[in-house]
Amino acid sequence: xxxxxxxxxxxxxxxxxxxxxxxxxxxxxxxxxxxxxxxxxxxxxxxxxxxxxxxxxxxxxxxxxxxxxxxxxxxxxxxxxxxxxxxxxxxxxxxxxxxxxxxxxxxxx
Numbered sequence: 001x002x003x004x005x006x007x008x009x010x011x012x013x014x015x016x017x018x019x020x021x022x023x024x025x026x027x028x029x030x031x032x033x034x035x036x037x038x039x040x041x042x043x044x045x046x047x048x049x050x051x052x053x054x055x056x057x058x059x060x061x062x063x064x065x066x067x068x069x070x071x072x073x074x075x076x077x078x079x080x081x082x083x084x085x086x087x088x089x090x091x092x093x094x095x096x097x098x099x100x101x102x103x104x105x106x107x108x109x
């Protein structure tokens with residue numbers, strides 16, 4: 001496994017951990033609402049905002065790493081002639097998976 005893949009998996013693992021913590025906080029905020037604990041509710045909201053910012057920061061790192069990996073894959077997939085003959089510089093010969101990048105939705109802040 002190369003270092004880019006290891007870094008990507010590490011970032012995904014951290015993101016999953018943050019999302020788990022956020023899920024736990026969302027469950028706990030329900031208890032604060034039911035018990036009318038305003039100070040607890042405010043504290044949880046602050047915690048959730050921080051967790052969302054951290055997830056957003058990881059998403060940015062993941063996006064950059066995805067782009068690096070895609071460039072690396074495109075570079076290694078080019079045929080010896082340097083393209084597929086249509087001038088775009090990309091190989092799309094169909095002998096492997098096709099990768100497309102879709103943007104992630106960001107939480108509202």
